[in-house]
Amino acid sequence: MCFSCFTQNFWNLLVLGLADGFLYALVAIGYTLVYGVLQLINFAHSEVFMSGAFAGYFILNGLIGTGSPHGLSSVAYVVIGIAGGACGGGVIAFLLERVAYRPLRRRHAPRLAFLISAIGASFFLYNLAGKEFGRDAVEIPAPFTNGPVFSIFGAQVTTYYIVIAVSAIAMLVILDRVVAGTRLGKGLRAVAQDAETASLMGVNIDRVVSQTFVLGGLLGGAAGFLFGLNTGVVYTMGFTPALKAFTAAVLGGIGNLRGAMVGGLLLGVVENFGAGLFGTQWRDVVSFGILVLVLLVRPTGLLGERLGRSA
Amino acid sequence: MSLLQLVDLDVRYGAIQALSAVSVEVQQGEIVALLGANGAGKTTTLRTISGLARPWKGSVLFAGQEIHRLPPHEVVGLGVGHVPEGRRIFPQMSVQENLEMGAYRRRGNLSQDMERVYALFPVLKQRRRQDGGTLSGGEQQMLAIGRALMSDPRLLLLDEPSMGLAPLVVETIFSIIEQIRSSGTTILLVEQNAVQALQLADRGYVLENGRVVMADQAGVLLNDQRVRAAYLGEGAA
Ligand SMILES: Nc1ncnc2c1ncn2[C@@H]1O[C@H](COP(=O)(O)OP(=O)(O)O)[C@@H](O)[C@H]1O
Numbered sequence: 056m057c058f059s060c061f062t063q064n065f066w067n068l069l070v071l072g073l074a075d076g077f078l079y080a081l082v083a084i085g086y087t088l089v090y091g092v093l094q095l096i097n098f099a100h101s102e103v104f105m106s107g108a109f110a111g112y113f114i115l116n117g118l119i120g121t122g123s124p125h126g127l128s129s130v131a132y133v134v135i136g137i138a139g140g141a142c143g144g145g146v147i148a149f150l151l152e153r154v155a156y157r158p159l160r161r162r163h164a165p166r167l168a169f170l171i172s173a174i175g176a177s178f179f180l181y182n183l184a185g186k187e188f189g190r191d192a193v194e195i196p197a198p199f200t201n202g203p204v205f206s207i208f209g210a211q212v213t214t215y216y217i218v219i220a221v222s223a224i225a226m227l228v229i230l231d232r233v234v235a236g237t238r239l240g241k242g243l244r245a246v247a248q249d250a251e252t253a254s255l256m257g258v259n260i261d262r263v264v265s266q267t268f269v270l271g272g273l274l275g276g277a278a279g280f281l282f283g284l285n286t287g288v289v290y291t292m293g294f295t296p297a298l299k300a301f302t303a304a305v306l307g308g309i310g311n312l313r314g315a316m317v318g319g320l321l322l323g324v325v326e327n328f329g330a331g332l333f334g335t336q337w338r339d340v341v342s343f344g345i346l347v348l349v350l351l352v353r354p355t356g357l358l359g360e361r362l363g364r365s366a
Numbered sequence: 367m368s369l370l371q372l373v374d375l376d377v378r379y380g381a382i383q384a385l386s387a388v389s390v391e392v393q394q395g396e397i398v399a400l401l402g403a404n405g406a407g408k409t410t411t412l413r414t415i416s417g418l419a420r421p422w423k424g425s426v427l428f429a430g431q432e433i434h435r436l437p438p439h440e441v442v443g444l445g446v447g448h449v450p451e452g453r454r455i456f457p458q459m460s461v462q463e464n465l466e467m468g469a470y471r472r473r474g475n476l477s478q479d480m481e482r483v484y485a486l487f488p489v490l491k492q493r494r495r496q497d498g499g500t501l502s503g504g505e506q507q508m509l510a511i512g513r514a515l516m517s518d519p520r521l522l523l524l525d526e527p528s529m530g531l532a533p534l535v536v537e538t539i540f541s542i543i544e545q546i547r548s549s550g551t552t553i554l555l556v557e558q559n560a561v562q563a564l565q566l567a568d569r570g571y572v573l574e575n576g577r578v579v580m581a582d583q584a585g586v587l588l589n590d591q592r593v594r595a596a597y598l599g600e601g602a603a
Pocket residue numbers: 379382383384402403404405406407408409410411
């Protein structure tokens with residue numbers, strides 16, 4: 056353990072942690088939304104993330120190629136990449152629900168069947184991606200030149216971190232408004248609180264479930280693209296970040312939207328602080344240690360289960 | 367014209383036969399009471415009408431149209447409002463949002479309907495920003511009825527609206543049911559509280575073990591020895 060490494064790097068670790076945390080939060084929301092309406096953990100959400108990264112990769116590869124955009128065109132490519140990633144994630148999430156889950160719901164299958172179906176779908180999707188798109192990581196053509204923009208207490212805040220923070224905050228605010236104020240959001244909350252009564256009110260449960268998967272898929276896919284900008288894109292890339300996002304969702308209270316946001320940021324920061332204290336090889340140990348701890352001590356998470364809330 | 371017709375309904379839950387050859391008719395503008403002991407099949411009957419349960423045999427006709435194959439969200443769109451047993455308020459939505467949920471399938475300006483509900487239940491207006499889960503039992507029942515009215519139903523199904531409520535509150539609820547009928551909504555009322563239900567209703571049916579064992583004018587049932595013995599708490603004749 057190196058306490059001085061930690062204190063010297065505090066602000067750097069914080070910036071890094073928040074950037075990771077925003078991505079975890081975007082992915083965690085996909086788990087929490089689906090859990091809220093179906094009490095189901097969508098363990099294939101990792102592939103939604105991966106699909107978003109590939110979608111963004113193919114689109115920017117086609118548009119940018121070997122160029123190096125700057126200024127306004129950088130902004131445009133970032134927006135296009137995020138939108139493309141979101142669409143990729145949304146489509147895969149939609150298909151997952153239709154193919155892997157809906158038939159089981161129709162049959163009132165036991166929980167275990169859903170879990171097995173999720174794992175099967177996940178295997179299928181990432182192996183398909185590996186077969187079609189190659190086994191090696193590819194790089195997304197950079198839509199902007201990364202570099203320090205400003206610094207706080209000596210910690211450099213780069214373009215990449217700013218892109219993550221701004222786009223994540225925008226998406227989280229939009230999601231919050233959608234859930235609180237739109238017809239879809241009301242239907243979603245009603246199904247989460249009492250699905251049968253929601254159907255008596257005229258809510259088409261199947262449609263709300265579908266839209267919930269898509270909503271989570273949009274954010275998860277966008278996060279996959281943002282993540283891939285830094286790490287490159289490969290068929291196995293979803294596994295670890297998605298499991299961490301799941302940890303974040305559990306930490307905040309699965310089923311709770313604000314909880315997923317808070318849990319994501321918290322996990323990102325704690326994980327990087329842990330890496331600063333114990334060394335980077337401890338990063339994942341810290342995260343999954345938290346998962347085990349939360350499940351043992353407080354399985355309802357910090358904020359508890361309440362997707363029903365408008366907040 | 368008969369607004370609702372249940373024809374020879376059989377409903378099963380797995381091996382349990384909950385309804386056997388149940389036939390019930392409700393005319394436009396009536397209040398019809400559906401009586402019976404616990405487990406007689408009253409709730410199942412209402413659930414079959416609104417599409418939550420599927421008949422094994424028989425049919426449900428609403429305004430002449432077969433509706434027993436429709437999902438619940440379409441049945442409510444045709445004009446069947448269901449106030450479920452146990453009220454089933456959305457606990458983490460405000461009173462106002464609960465009422466808006468009732469109008470989920472409707473478009474356009476609903477403020478007039480909302481005001482109509484608030485006029486029937488002034489206490490809901492005072493509490494409109496409060497979460498549904500924080501209301502008292504009586505207030506929740508009012509909210510459940512108001513919520514169903516927001517769908518602008520031609521037929522209102524009420525499942526034991528007096529359950530667990532103080533006598534004074536029950537009287538309020540029953541007088542409002544009468545008001546709802548006079549404003550043109552037909553009512554099918556499930557009750558264990560047989561006296562009050564029959565005093566309010568035009569006609570009544572008595573269910574026993576999933577079968578209709580009596581069907582008559584409310585006044586006749588109210589004076590029937592067997593009904594009095596079984597449901598009105600009087601010793602057997
Ligand atoms: N979901 C269910 N699964 C199995 N049996 C049920 C279910 N709901 C009701 N029943 C059975 O069906 C019969 C009728 O129940 P119900 O319609 O709730 O009666 P009531 O509303 O008159 O009390 C009872 O024997 C009850 O045990």
